[in-house]
Amino acid sequence: MNRFVCLMMALSCGISSCGVAMAQNAEWLTDGKDNQRSAWQKDEHILTTSNVKNMTLLWKVKTGNEGRALHGLMPALIASKVTTENGPKEIVLVSGISDNLYAMDASDGTLLWKKHYEYPIPKPDFELPPDLPQVFGGKTPATLNFLDPGGSSDTPVIGEAQQDGKRPVYFADGGGTLHILNLADGSDLKPPVAFAKGKAWAMTLDGNVLWMPTTKSVNAVRLDDTQHEIKPWISESGGIWGRRGVALDSHGVAWATTGDGTYDAAKKEYANSIVGSELKGSEVQMKDYYAPTNWEWLLKRDLDPNNTPTIFMYKGKEIIAASGKECRMMLLDPSAPGGADHQTPMFRSDLFCNEEVDFQDHGSWGALSSWEDTDGTRWVLAPFWGAAHSKFHFPITNTPKTDKGGLAAFKVVEKDGKLVADPVWVSRDMDHGEPAIIANGIVFSYGSGDFTQQASPDKGLNFDSSIRARQANHVTLYAFDARTGKELYSSGDQITTFNHFSGISIANGRVYISAYDGTLYCFGLKEK
Numbered sequence: 266m267n268r269f270v271c272l273m274m275a276l277s278c279g280i281s282s283c284g285v286a287m288a289q290n291a292e293w294l295t296d297g298k299d300n301q302r303s304a305w306q307k308d309e310h311i312l313t314t315s316n317v318k319n320m321t322l323l324w325k326v327k328t329g330n331e332g333r334a335l336h337g338l339m340p341a342l343i344a345s346k347v348t349t350e351n352g353p354k355e356i357v358l359v360s361g362i363s364d365n366l367y368a369m370d371a372s373d374g375t376l377l378w379k380k381h382y383e384y385p386i387p388k389p390d391f392e393l394p395p396d397l398p399q400v401f402g403g404k405t406p407a408t409l410n411f412l413d414p415g416g417s418s419d420t421p422v423i424g425e426a427q428q429d430g431k432r433p434v435y436f437a438d439g440g441g442t443l444h445i446l447n448l449a450d451g452s453d454l455k456p457p458v459a460f461a462k463g464k465a466w467a468m469t470l471d472g473n474v475l476w477m478p479t480t481k482s483v484n485a486v487r488l489d490d491t492q493h494e495i496k497p498w499i500s501e502s503g504g505i506w507g508r509r510g511v512a513l514d515s516h517g518v519a520w521a522t523t524g525d526g527t528y529d530a531a532k533k534e535y536a537n538s539i540v541g542s543e544l545k546g547s548e549v550q551m552k553d554y555y556a557p558t559n560w561e562w563l564l565k566r567d568l569d570p571n572n573t574p575t576i577f578m579y580k581g582k583e584i585i586a587a588s589g590k591e592c593r594m595m596l597l598d599p600s601a602p603g604g605a606d607h608q609t610p611m612f613r614s615d616l617f618c619n620e621e622v623d624f625q626d627h628g629s630w631g632a633l634s635s636w637e638d639t640d641g642t643r644w645v646l647a648p649f650w651g652a653a654h655s656k657f658h659f660p661i662t663n664t665p666k667t668d669k670g671g672l673a674a675f676k677v678v679e680k681d682g683k684l685v686a687d688p689v690w691v692s693r694d695m696d697h698g699e700p701a702i703i704a705n706g707i708v709f710s711y712g713s714g715d716f717t718q719q720a721s722p723d724k725g726l727n728f729d730s731s732i733r734a735r736q737a738n739h740v741t742l743y744a745f746d747a748r749t750g751k752e753l754y755s756s757g758d759q760i761t762t763f764n765h766f767s768g769i770s771i772a773n774g775r776v777y778i779s780a781y782d783g784t785l786y787c788f789g790l791k792e793k
Contacts, residue, residue, distance in 0.1 A: 289773035318753055322756075328784070337783055347448055355371035419468055504526075590628030592616050615656070642677075673691050690749055706747050711769060
């Protein structure tokens with residue numbers, strides 16, 4: 266065989282996924298893949314709609330991370346060609362709620378290094394009377410209140426290579442200290458620095474600015490001046506929500522959602538809203554917001570918009586897509602998200618789930634995702650718990666029909682001069698549908714198996730997490746055709762426990778997902 270033919274065959278395999286051993290350079294450096302929180306992996310070339318059915322469990326690693334409340338491991342991050350003392354490696358980084366960091370070799374799950382952080386436990390803002398019934402949770406890690414698990418609940422972020430080739434990792438422990446580490450070996454690149462305390466969401470890295478929201482505030486630090494404290498934006502009513510942290514628009518405005526509370530702009534109260542904040546000098550300030558007209562109705566039913574939004578361009582215009590427990594799809598213009606009165610979005614759909622008006626077992630939770638098809642079609646994906654609304658029409662309804670949860674897919678289209686989100690398909694039933702990721706025409710999502718009931722008629726409200734954990738099911742990973750929602754793969758019962766407020770990641774033909782017991786699973790195609 267002549268050299269030209271050999272070369273052409275090698276190139277063909279390199280770009281068309283002949284086998285699965287070909288070199289790949291895809292990465293997943295932040296929760297939701299990018300700062301817009303699209304969750305779209307554009308560089309996946311191994312897994313396809315044709316071969317994803319052949320996925321198998323490649324490896325699993327029990328990290329030893331101890332769960333706190335219902336939390337275990339956060340979504341995995343992946344970096345390629347990391348320079349180590351043993352040569353370049355693809356490294357998987359995962360953090361655990363008990364202040365742990367683990368770095369593994371992506372090829373087989375071998376542990377490369379581990380970090381554990383300890384710190385004085387901060388005194389709670391309010392001490393409950395000792396004779397109060399234990400409805401607010403216990404004191405052991407498994408029985409803690411699921412709303413306040415303590416520990417490191419943020420998902421870290423990996424930076425681009427420095428001039429010396431080292432890849433920085435940014436991670437905040439549960440004591441509010443920021444650690445900047447070398448991904449290759451876990452050593453400190455800079456001394457630790459005080460950052461933000463409280464239950465934190467995923468970090469977002471924008472140049473030299475690191476964002477990290479907590480349930481009380483939106484925080485930022487300039488990495489070239491970490492000793493200079495930046496005043497956070499503090500929510501005066503309604504906590505900060507969004508599992509994937511803030512989503513950044515093209516002007517650097519950080520968008521998040523707020524929880525239950527009151528809306529009164531005169532008092533700087535922006536609960537049940539979608540809020541944007543920006544860094545001005547030494548302070549994070551409110552930039553703009555959208556507050557729904559029915560915010561008081563939402564408050565009385567605990568139906569806050571608790572998802573991380575996703576941001577994208579459509580025909581030259583920047584758009585925010587958002588949702589929440591009420592279960593509507595909304596499109597917003599980041600330059601004026603609520604219009605002149607701050608309460609008029611570009612688009613607001615009918616209810617696509619939560620027909621029961623249930624604050625705990627129904628509604629859209631977690632984060633939205635978005636991708637663009639080869640023909641320019643813009644898609645938005647919303648996970649949800651419970652059944653799809655009986656009066657909401659999806660042109661394609663996959664089976665078995667949703668009962669415990671699913672995934673809803675919308676197309677952004679223009680009608681009568683206005684942008685709308687048109688429903689296209691709804692997935693098969695999933696046991697509590699969770700935020701999706703997209704790669705090469707495939708949508709990956711999962712049923713968390715989480716038992717989400719916080720209150721019942723016979724027992725009332727109880728925040729002891731062990732009660733929910735005992736009644737939970739297990740995680741099931743799914744792959745769907747991105748255009749129709751047809752099921753292409755299911756992990757079945759290979760994952761043995763549930764997870765809570767975690768996520769999935771993909772790079773170079775490997776899909777990563779974790780479970781409450783501290784196990785990280787890696788699925789992909791076996792090498793031929």
